[in-house]
Amino acid sequence: MKAAPFEYFRASSLDEAVEALGTPDARVLAGGQSLVPLLNLRQARPSLVVDINRVDELSFLREENGRLEIGALTRHRFAETSAVVRSEVPLLAEALGYVGHVAIRNRGTIGGSLAHADPAAELPAVMVALDAGFTVHGPDGERIVAARDFFLGPHRTALAPGELLTRISVPPHRGGWAVEELSRRSRDLALVAVFVTVTMSGDVCESARIAVAGAGPTPIRPLTAEKSLAGGPLTDDAIALAAELVATETDPPGDLHAPAGYRREMAAVLTRRAITRAKESA
Known part of the structure; x- marks a missing residue:
């Protein structure tokens, strides 16, 4: 057509x-x-x-005031291969590698993927996991929206009519992290994807952040699962409990690609794997 x-x-x-x-x-x-x-x-x-491809002020990637600042027009591939991103926020660099194929990543933009708000896409979920902030510019000036508040539903965001996402601000994370994704074919949209960061003090988990894509109308942040991990060692039992809690906090759709029950079960499986890998990398 x-x-x-x-x-x-x-x-x-x-x-x-x-x-x-x-x-x-x-x-x-x-x-x-x-x-x-x-x-x-x-x-x-x-x-x-x-x-907006000639709006050069929207194309940048730099460290500023201890955070990674990304212009909305920055291409996926540029950010994926950036030494700054790989050093300061390696989870983001890893997640970008799951976005389509290289030809797509050469053209697609960070801001475009976020504003599209596909609940199965990687970038919305990873930004929630990283506690990113979004700068929005509109007729009434600028405002900042937390990633967790930006996504309202499938392809629905907090952008008001006439507003444009201009900047993504990401705090650095040098603790443990991991991505686990399940898709039917390589580089397809995820059936389920899980993004995890952990901050450890010795054997004790000080904090954990989890975000799940493909398991609800927006990226899911399973707070109960996160709280269950904080303040204790990441034993096999603790990780298994967190994975079970993730399954209870998700609301995946069922469609021709996978039934809801399968997605929920896979969310638990991928969470267990991701937390284990994040612990090992911390």
Whole structure:
């Protein structure tokens, strides 16, 4: 199929982009990883497509005030291969390698994946696990939204009409971490994926963060499971209990790819593996 008719505007500054996005039913074009297929299938019928690829102020990756700052227009592959990302937030670098194939990662953008808010996608979940903050720019200025509050449902975010995600701020994490993902084929969207970080003091787990993709309408943060790990050693029994709690805190969909019960069971299995690996890497 071909896209339904729409107007096209190429913005050259952030202010131009925000002004254009005030048009009813306007959509943002960055890498086109998600929008272009939706246009071709006529699942998206915008009145206006706002191309932000020449808004250079949205393309950056740097350390600033002890955090990793990423412009929304930064390409997946650039961040994946960045020495700064691999050093300061290795979990993010690892997660980016699961996003599609290299050709997709060369074009797709960090901000685009987050704004698309696919509940099975890796980046929304890893940003929740890392406690990232998102800067949003709109007609009324800037505001900051925590990653855990940004995703409201499948393909729904806290972005108001006319707002644009501009920056992702990620705190460094040098403790233990791990990614475990299950998909039908390599680089397919995850049936379930689990992202874990742990901070250890000797044999004691000071804190743990877990995020699960593909197990609910948004990335799932199983707080009960996290609390069960904090303050004690990561024994096999403690890890098994946390995995069971993750299964109870998820609400996976059932579809032609996998039934809900299977996804829930795999969430527990992958959590157990991920916590074990995170402990070993701490």
